[in-house]
Amino acid sequence: MTALLIGNVGVIGDKEAMAEYRAKVLETLQLYGGGFVIRGGEFEVLEGDWRPEHLSVMGFPTAKDARRWYTSPEYRAIVPLREGTHMDLVLVEGEGA
Known part of the structure; x- marks a missing residue:
């Protein structure tokens, strides 16, 4: 499942450290079959109260691949670059279109 x-x-x-994190994260995603579907950009809230600030959607072939990336040594090595930065991250598994 996707x-x-x-x-x-x-x-x-730390804006400089976060810029370094952003520059390095794609390479770590690709090692586990992932990549960005959407990274930043304009959005419009159609319902509800959620007001994301900088939204990204990353795709993986399977949830197992996404979890492997999240716990990988390559990704864990860059996580300290976002220290002090608030990040929400949700894994969703389901059928693709």
């Missing part, structure tokens, strides 16, 4: 990671970056701690 898996998506939906992420939202809120308050940024």
Whole structure:
């Protein structure tokens, strides 16, 4: 089953470190079959109260691949770059279109 990671970056701690994180994260995703479906951009809230600040959607072939990426040494090595930055990350698994 296809898996998506939906992420939202809120308050940024260290802007330079976060820029380095953003520059490196795609390479770590690709090692596990993932990549960005959407990264940033304009959005419109059609219902509800959620107001994301910087929304990203990452796609993986399976949830297992997404979990392997999340716990991988490559990704864990760059996580300290986002210290002090608020991030929400949700894994969604389901049938693709």
